[in-house]
Amino acid sequence: MKNVLGDEWLKTLPKQEQYKVLGLNGLKAWQNGADWRNYARNYSTDYAKTRLKDLNIKPENDIIKEKIEELVKKYKIKFEQVKYPPEKLKIPFSDLSFDDNHINKERDHNVTRQEAETFINEAIFSLIRWKGDFICFYGSNGATYVNVKNKNIKTSFTRNQYDEKTLSFIKEVENNV
Structure with a gap:
């Protein structure tokens, strides 16, 4: 099951920020419908640790x-x-x-x-x-x-x-x- 809120949030980011979160292969895969959580750098369901905090991005x-x-x-x-x-x-x-x-x-x-x-x-x-x-x-x-x-x-x-x-x-x- 895809994370819809994550998808919506990623869509609000400029391409370079999407790339920072997902990497090149992840960005391409996500754009083709893949679940972003499979590609987000340092993403963990156990700790919900992502690079998003490092990017210091807020809506x-x-x-x-x-x-x-x-x-x-x-x-x-x-x-x-x-x-x-x-x-x-x-x-x-x-x-x-x-x-x-x-x-x-x-x-x-x-x-x-x-x-x-x-x-x-x-x-x-x-x-x-x-x-x-x-x-x-x-x-x-x-x-x-x-x-x-x-x-x-x-x-x-x-x-x-x-x-x-x-x-x-x-x-x-x-x-x-």
């Missing part, structure tokens, strides 16, 4: 996610997990309620449901919070917090309502991601 999304994690910690924003690209909602928007009372009457955010959904769609990243019950979508124009457990858009606010810390954080994400 771009992992690098971006790590940078966002550093910034979240720097700005002391509560989170359990950073998702980059943002977590995809498994709930259709039509199945989500919109807490207009909390968002607009209590918090005076003046955000419409359509704007809240736009903030989700335009999010740069998302944070998982409150034991996985919430996905918090952050973007350049605003943020929306979805309670996935209760299928509810709990809060949403525009960029001009970010507090100073969050605004500085978002600006740094925009400049570094």
Whole structure:
């Protein structure tokens, strides 16, 4: 059985990096459908030891996610997990309620449901919070917090309502991601 994730990862590498991992014969064999694990230099199922670590190669999304994690910690924003690209909602928007009372009457955010959904769609990243019950979508124009457990858009606010810390954080994400 082929290792699909390994195949997908190898396809993202430039040819010279594929060659470093597989060698010339391995590269040719892999391109013709052979299992890459038969050719990866120093690959071992016992130790999962490969030259990949020596190459110090990470997928771009992992690098971006790590940078966002550093910034979240720097700005002391509560989170359990950073998702980059943002977590995809498994709930259709039509199945989500919109807490207009909390968002607009209590918090005076003046955000419409359509704007809240736009903030989700335009999010740069998302944070998982409150034991996985919430996905918090952050973007350049605003943020929306979805309670996935209760299928509810709990809060949403525009960029001009970010507090100073969050605004500085978002600006740094925009400049570094």
